[in-house]
Structures are given as structure tokens and as C-alpha cells.
């Protein structure tokens with residue numbers, strides 16, 4: 664996989680991180696579904712400051728998503744039931760990828776399939792496009808989407824998780840990220856399945872299932888009834904998952920859950936994440952990811968640390 668200097672430099676050597684085969688100029692990325700297809704944000708955010716970006720999930724065919732309302736604000740967070748609204752793989756290849764090749768940061772494409780085969784078909788097309796013209800630093804599998812055969816999300820079942828990752832691994836040669844769901848009793852079996860099937864990096868996590876009720880009208884608020892909870896409300900739960908996974912596996916972890924402040928970033932790095940993705944916070948401050956990058960050196964100074972790498976998973980475990 665190419666390491667385009669325009670996408671990983673100029674480097675402040677203190678901030679750069681290496682997650683297995685993936686190199687980032689710093690550990691701050693933006694999360695899928697919260698940063699559009701990047702173009703929408705380019706006028707507000709200096710992309711050359713970010714470690715990387717993850718565009719909204721793409722599916723093989725276009726999807727219109729779930730009925731409205733699709734978003735509800737909650738205390739310290741939000742519920743969404745967008746339902747993977749997107750224009751499909753061909754549109755991505757024709758319209759978004761040519762633009763994404765030009766952005767001055769690492770781009771990790773995020774895909775969802777209805778079956779393991781569908782994931783593999785998409786991964787193969789993206790690998791071909793990348794082999795000829797580049798532009799993608801990694802592939803993130805959104806495993807928090809329903810498997811049509813059984814109805815459950817892929818990452819709820821370690822066997823399904825392994826099947827998707829194994830099939831994609833055969834056709835995608837670059838960095839491979841498995842994005843898991845927190846909606847399980849323990850995240851460790853799916854994490855283990857993903858790692859054994861060939862994932863290079865674990866992205867932890869997608870949203871937590873929840874719902875909102877309009878008691879006056881006695882109806883669910885969301886058109887889809889249930890939705891995914893995100894934002895600061897979920898951070899302590901995600902910290903636990905990252906800490907657990909980092910204690911069990913040596914594969915690098917990207918933490919995703921409520922990250923808003925530099926303290927959040929530092930907590931996740933110390934607890935075991937090698938990088939973080941900023942999601943919901945983009946909705947109330949689209950420039951938050953840039954601000955976090957700018958604040959990192961000072962936070963390292965507080966710990967007397969020479970680099971981000973040196974603080975990753977440095978928590979004292981009892």
C-alpha cells in the first residue's frame with residue numbers, strides 16, 4: 664500500500680502513529696456517517712491537519728434509508744436511525760473516490776453488505792480501483808448492519824464476523840478494519856473472530872441501540888422505532904470496551920464513542936486505543952477534530968511523553 668507523503672505528512676514526529684500496516688500523521692480521524700463524503704466539510708476543516716477521514720458507509724446498491732424522523736437529541740448524545748442512506752458503490756467510485764484521491768489526509772472507506780459475499784464483491788471492486796489509481800489507505804467493515812439471512816447484525820455473531828472478514832481479506836490487500844457493535848454481552852468473541860480472520864485493526868464501536876418515546880402522542884419518536892445512541896453519553900461504556908480489548912489482543916484499536924475533548928482523546932489512548940474517530944461532536948462543532956490535533960502536544964507534555972506512541976495502552980492494569 665502506498666504511503667503518499669501528502670496524506671501522512673507534514674509530520675510532527677511526536678504525533679504520528681502506526682497501526683499495523685496503516686500510517687497516520689496523528690491519531691485523530693473523523694467517524695463514518697458524521698463527516699459526509701468529506702467534500703461537504705472541506706470548506707470548514709483543514710483536512711491536512713487530520714490523521715484521516717472515514718466517509719459515510721457505502722452499500723452495493725443505493726439505499727434510501729429509514730423513514731423520518733431519523734435523529735433525536737438525547738441528554739449528552741443523540742439517537743439516529745439513518746438506515747445507511749447512500750448512493751451505492753458505483754456512485755462512490757464515479758463521484759466520490761476521484762475527489763477523495765485529492766484530499767490531503769488518509770481516507771478509509773467504510774462498507775456494509777447484506778451478505779458476506781456482498782462485502783467481498785464491494786471490497787474487490789474497491790481494491791481494483793485502488794490498485795489502478797490509489798486514494799484509499801484502508802477499508803473499514805461496518806459489521807453493525809443486519810445480515811439478511813439471519814436478521815442479526817454481523818458482529819453480534821462471531822461466526823458471521825469471521826466469514827465477512829475472511830472473505831474480504833482474500834480480495835483486499837490493504838489495511839483492513841473491523842468495526843464492531845457494542846450491542847452484545849461481550850465484545851471479545853467478535854473481536855477475536857475478526858482478528859483471527861485477518862483484520863489488522865479493530866474499530867470500537869458503532870452506536871448503542873436505544874429508543875425515544877413521545878409520551879403525549881404515545882408513539883416512538885423515530886420513524887424506525889429504535890436507533891443508535893452516540894455522543895458523550897456512551898463514552899464510559901466505550902472506554903470499558905477498548906480497555907478490555909486492549910488487554911486481550913495485540914492488534915491496534917481505534918476508539919469511537921463520544922470523543923469531544925482532548926481529555927477524551929487522552930483517556931482512550933492511555934486505555935489502549937492507538938487512534939480515535941470523532942463522530943457526534945462534528946455535529947455541534949465541525950472543526951472539533953482540528954482542535955483536538957492542535958491540543959495534543961500540550962497534553963503529551965502533561966505526561967512528560969515524547970510521542971503519542973509511548974502513551975498508547977500505558978494504563979496501569981490491576
Ligand SMILES: Cc1cc2nc3c(=O)[nH]c(=O)nc-3n(C[C@H](O)[C@H](O)[C@H](O)COP(=O)(O)O)c2cc1C
Pocket residue numbers: 694695696697719720741743745747773805842868869870892893894895897919920921922940941942943944
Ligand atoms: C448520524 C450518524 C450516522 C452514522 N452513520 C454511520 C455509518 O454510515 N457507518 C458507520 O459505520 N457508522 C455510522 N455512525 C456511527 C459513528 O461512526 C460512530 O461509530 C458512533 O456514532 C459513535 O461515535 P460518537 O459517539 O463519537 O458519535 C453514525 C453515527 C451517527 C450519529
